[in-house]
Amino acid sequence: MSTPHNTAQNDEIAKIVLMPGDPLRAKFIAENYLDDPICFNTVRNVLGYTGAYKNKRISVMASGMGMPSIGIYSYELYKFYDVDTIIRVGSCGGYIPELHALDVLLAKSCWSESTFAKVQSGEGSDVQYPSPSINQAIKDTAKIMNIDLKEYRLHSSDVFYHETNQAQDIAIKNGCAAVEMESFALFHNAHVLNKKAACICTVSDSFVHDENLTSKQRENSFDTMIKLALETTLR
């Protein structure tokens, strides 16, 4: 089968999918971390690959940016391709002083002003949760790998460029430590379809610290996050 957005046949996608936002990141992960990657989707350049990590069959597919985009791709993977688990591997902007660029963060929950959940299923909650079993596996793996994994609530925002700080202030009041634009829709889709989801982010920028990073530093923290996600899939 295929969908309007994905030309993969049913058996071409693994049960576990890593999901970065950027298609070129999906390609990079497939080509640098997986054995024998095969590209299963190029529609709209939203690249998807299946390969093996230490003999475990894994797929990696981009989500694009924002909740409408990840809403489409994650829904199709769960519903039409029988995917069990999606781990988003993204970036976020730190709201609080405790978070610094390059930190690796696990989403404990996410809050959003988005209408995504309400419109998708009639469910009104503005907080969505990852799957406890996946989060536990990620935390256990981080411990073994000696990764200092921070756990916080994320703000999933529909807006990147703001005229005021109002949305940020409300998100912080609601307990958010960092902002990204996808996990609320991913967690909601997993919830309504009885599937599993988690989100790991590297802090790419800070709203409180002026931190200039080298491209090598960015590469290293990306590598830590990807290896953490991949090692988690072996558990």
Ligand code: HPA
């Ligand atoms: N806003 C939204 N999403 C993000 C940001 C940001 O500042 N940084 C990384 N992802």
